[in-house]
Amino acid sequence: MPMPRPIVPTPPGPRPSRGARRLAVAAALLMAGVPAVSTAPAHPAHAQPPAAQPGAGVATLYLPRADKQWIAETVSLGDPYAPGRGNPGYDVIAYDLTFDVVVETPESGTPRARYLAVALIDAEVTAERLDRVSFDFGVPDVRGASINEAEVPWYSGAGNKLWLVPPKPLQRGDPLLVAVSYDGATGAGGGFNIQRTSSQTAQVWTPLRNPGAWFPANDHPSDRARVKLRVTLVDSPGYVAVSSGTSDPGRPGGTRFDFHGHMAPGDLMLNIAPYTVVEDRAPGGAKFQYYTLRPAEQSAVLRGALARQLDFFQSRLHAPHGHEGPIKVVESGMNGTASLPELLAIGRNQLTQRRVTYERQFASLMAAQWLGPFIGFAGRRDDLLGSGLTTYLGILYQARDQGPEPVQARMAALESSFAFTVPRDLPLDGLPADGSGTAVAANKAPWAFHRLRLALGDDAFWAKLQHFVEMSEVTSPQSGSDVLDFLEAVVTNNLREDDPVAVAFDAAFRAADTPRVNLAWRQAPDGNLVEVRVCQLTPTPQVFRLPLALHGADRRMDFGIDVAQPDQAFEASFPARLRAITPDPAQVLLADVVVHPMGGDALPPCAALPAPALARDDGAAPPHGVPPDAGPADAATTTDAAAA
Template identity: 25%
Template sequence: MLLTSRRLRAALLVAASAALVAAVLPGPEPLGIGDPLFPHLGNPGYDVLTYDIAFTYRANSKPLDAVTKIDARATKHLERINLDFTSGTVRAVEVNGGSAEFTTAGEDLVITPRQAVDAGTPLAITVTHTSDPKGGGAGGWVRTADGLAMANQADAAHRVFPCNDHPADKAFFTFRVTAPAGLTAVANGLPVPALRGGAKAAARTWVYRTRHPMATELAQVSIGKSAVLRREGPHGLPLRDVVPTAQRARLEPWLRKTPAHITWMEKKVGRYPFETYGVLMAQAETGFALETQTLSLFEMSMFTDTRYPKWYVESVMVHELAHQWFGNSVTPRTWSDLWLNEGHATWYGSLWAEEHAKQSLEEQMREAYAQSDGWRAAGGPPAAPKPAAPGQQLGLFRPIVYDGSALVLYALRQEIGKDAFETLERAWVAEHRDGTATTADFTALAQRVSGRDLTGFFKGWLYGAKTPRMPGHPDWRSEAPSSRRNAAPAKH
């Protein structure tokens, strides 16, 4: 091909400009938003508004073909764009309609668009990639007996799809899941119409969309030989549970308990915050239950293993339900604020056990107090937890953020009184609904509601190396840990 001299000069200028940019830009590197517990998690420079994620599933041992579309807004001038992503192969990237160069650095996908993106402008990113269910065993996809489910907490969503994988950046989600005939796909939110294909179609595409923003760690997609059981909750709330088809009759006695659990929680803290709720019972060994938004994940064995007392199983169901308010609707701004999630969920699970199964809350809190100093020494105080060991992010979920943090709430109720405490709880989930919040936000609200200066109280209870004296119980002592609790799947 021949170029005219004018075209040649223009081409040379473009090449020179590209070379200058390449010379000025530093080498690709993993970035983060400064979370002290996860320094490379999240990415600066943009705010995600929506995710639209399409998966094509063939078998739980094979990578899924996927396309992730992200609509965002740049918050600063961007020559490069970092997304969190690993455990998949990237095939192509587009930014604002044009193809873009990409590479990887650490667990980041580093994108160089043809043109820099200015602050305040829309940012549309499309990544064509695979999503590998064998992603290294560090969370993300969970392979079940008949398909897949997701367990992305704390930092594993980016092992499934490219994203800004930090709870500080919530967004709306759409999931489009294509699976072979005979399988059912369910995801966060409510179903929307999709093409089913003909009566003999080999596959079907299922589409779900959230009506409220969601953190990436709370995403859920279930694919398997599942039955979706529907019922009505309080105020006409649509409930849907997802269980192995062959086990639906056996599990129904547990599933029918959810409407009463929601009614009980609403009496404590106010209206359920989302468009639907349900329980996903997976045939998998996860070692935990997880509060994925609108569809909480449980091991099916938790409901079929008779070693677990029935009251305990229900208290775990309430624990994950309580997270829909505390952690999902009101999301921690940093991972150091995790105690607000787990402390509250543990609190309401324990309170339910007292009111419905005669499990004394005071005795539960006294036992937690006895172990609290040991928990603080091992994991740090509730609002300043020690980082997990490298590659062991679930190590962040220690007893201090569960019973040790519920103990903080018990102490606060002792300090300000039951009425003020209940007012605080309702105000907290109402004022921060669909948003993110910090420990400082909670302590400020507690002072405003109680009309008291609680600076010293919170300094000791949230940040102290030793557990302060319990208001109303000066005789309580922290001593060697007890082994009285039943061994059971952890609650997230």
Template identity: 25%
Template sequence: MSSTWVMVSCRLRITGVPRSVTVVAFAVLGVLVLGACEGEVRGGEGASGVGDPYFPKAGNGGYDVTHYGLTLDYDPEVRRLTGEAEIEARAEEELSAFSLDLKGMEVESVEVGGEDARFDRSGGGGGGQELVVRPAGGLGEGDVFTTVVRYSGRPVTVTDPDGSEEGWLRTADGALALGEPVGSMAWFPGNHHPSDKATYDITVSVPEGLKAVSNGELRSSETEGGRATFVWHVGEPMASYVATVAVGEFETRVSKTGDGLPVYVAVDPGEVKASAEVLARIPEVVEWAELNFGPYPFSSTGAIVDREGDAGYALETQNRPVFPGAPGIGLLVHELAHQWYGNSVTPESWRDMWLNEGFATYAEWLWDEDHGGDSAQDVFDALYEGDYFDSEAEEAAVWAFPPAEPSSAAHLSDSPVYERGAMVLHKVRQTVGDEIFYEILRGWAGAHRHGNADTADFTAYVEKKAPGEDFSGIWAEWLYGEGKPAKP
């Protein structure tokens, strides 16, 4: 008969042995066990995943991260990343263990509170998503603690349910890290769910001649021993899915808006000419957005333009969106609008994606309306009547599912989340009129600045701002309703 002896939180557990034998074993070893248990480990294990309806393993329970200090060294020639992540957090319950999201990479050591901590990788062979950390002595509720993880390897590319690629993307001259929805776990360990935002310090070393661009403000850059090191600081809370690192032969330009907001732009040399005109309009777009959405929520803005094909999509990475090739003005407006809606006011879960994309899409409509293009009403009518897209299949897709309840993780970026989400906002505008509607746009961004919110928070906010109006039909038919609503 085989048996296994496992020490778990100072309690001796024996498996594979009849209960009668277990009792005898405890009697014989009682003195030894008692001595080992004098330092009883507190609490249970934090949940591995926050139970997001579309990505249930994303994020982790039991603690809240307040700051990430990431020190990265990347060699594009061999595609090797060496990293040290210093994670400051607060325990929200007693913990004998907690999990960090990390996909791939080899973990060399983990410390909690300056002491070595035991760790293991779930999923087998280090290929799972969870890095389970067992701090010596456990953690008490309310404890503020620092975890240091040292790791290395070739970061992986993550394929989303919709087939798009994120994580650590290899480019012709370096790499591009993109994280929506869960790709950031490919290059640093953390609590990778939008509900846990934190500040960041990101230091990246790359071969001399390359640049490393990230979020926030560039605090320093220096070259020594054939390596160039760039230090970035993000002082406002940021969800990990909008964290980025872009490594390449970028041409960079620093300027300011009329109000003094720093504008940092990094462009692949092959895209400089094609993108110059639209990137020069960043100050204009930000100033227009502030009139409509309220004060800009961050301490800098800008853009990263990599080569066309380096990524399959643009992304609203905080402070400076990423574009694969030169963007048009509509796409620039969309991604900058996300700085208010998505990056500052961040969804509580991925179910609330329309609060990002519906708002950013409607921002495009407003920009066109204010700059001699179609009105938002024109676009709304074209969508409803079937004249907006080039094919019947695209038009039908708008009504495939309700904006507030995407049919699956594979459809989070589909038309109902974008266009029909924007139509919900237009229905609100039709109901309350322009004056109150713009108060809602600005007030919503201000009320949840640097926080999280869900769809119920939004509907409650709208109803509070216009207490004399009945929104039940809009919510039931346009926001949550199946199929195409009755003719408006």
């Protein structure tokens, strides 16, 4: 582990805009039947995307030519977790997106949404030489494009890529100001989804985690940028647009959304519907806005749960990361739920759940409002670290003011899931990028934060986490090992390497030493002596302390045993009839412990114990002669059952 060092907030400073500006949608780009709100250019004509030229990119775009074989090549950042996503050679500083949208709901037939759009992308070249630029973009109707205010040709490429060719090759550090004008519609590859909400109205939403479906993007979560989104709803009275960022009404029917932090382009979402906006408030005073298509009283139970969750996390972590306004909660047309920067999107299939579901499922989503904007899935590990932390914070919320038992019960469930689904343990700081470590992290990551909280104590845990949030607003760790290293620096700041907290951090996040054991016990029929045998099942024996609780009819005794060998025997005195042994009753140790009560019989050798509930790779040699087809059904008692 690197030596701890004091954390000094060193803001990187504002990234230069280099002429980022709003581009008006010119009359030549208008779709038939969609009136322009303003056809006058807001800036000189040379700063606009060029108007469509005959055969130059309308509908079919340019076709690949023999001298441009690179159009057919697959280009990406090479991340197996985001295959085909991302584009090398540049770093995006800001997106400035303008949409003019009309929603059409004929009395019969399918509703439709059409739009005109201009995307201005402010970027910086990072390659030594860049003679062509690609974006993730699948909208077919591009009308014009420019680079650094010069009109350029554009081409459609394999994997929903848009290629632009600058007038001359760009060098490292050069500004890259790209403008693209285009139009689209629902059902025509335009990236908007729509469903009818009544005979007269409809609901529109953009796809989640797929920005290239509706604007040109460098679609990889490691390339985060500032975002401005301007939406004007044309001839759509009563409709409201909702997105991330602070919102300011602009021209009639228009709204501007500014997100002042940095977000991955896949975290941007737009919802349009005839929403009623309910201004709500948590018990502690924090405000949030709820956008609903239903009468307000029908969302009262859900809003009550959200208010309690907002109050719980804000009282411990202060204002959410990057927020300058209230959190917005929107009833979206999608299925499922999503926590996005300054926006909670709740799908239509989630609106009729019971209160207990709202309390369980949405607590982790609310926690992500503090953590999601900067713990992104730049790598598989970051995704699962972030979701592991929000999962654990959701567990703490559910167990608020109830003592440790509910937390212990939920952690026991994760521990049991780990035992049944993980063939081999892996450190959280070294998960494979291809996602093959998903089963490890999904259950182990919440345990890592649980172990860290137990090492720090409750007050220090929340204080460190609050400091992590505050410092992240300055340094904004984005990808790779940065997130975990940054977390470690905050947690172990000014601590010695042998400090218990630093040791616990290493053990939780950087080690792959989860104990897996068979535990057999007996009590001599004519005495108080209890005999325990521990048989380790991992290829390499672990060294750990295993807490145990001995239960009689009217008494309980807690003690721990220090395990270091593959096969160890222990004795304890218990002055009553022993009914059960519970391993790790306080859930301080992630471990797969299978308990075998032997009654009064002698303890068998390790090889004779029944098969454990141990997941393993196909073809791997089972420990202690366990039959290869042995599985969870052959197990004796799992940790969960023993705890119960």
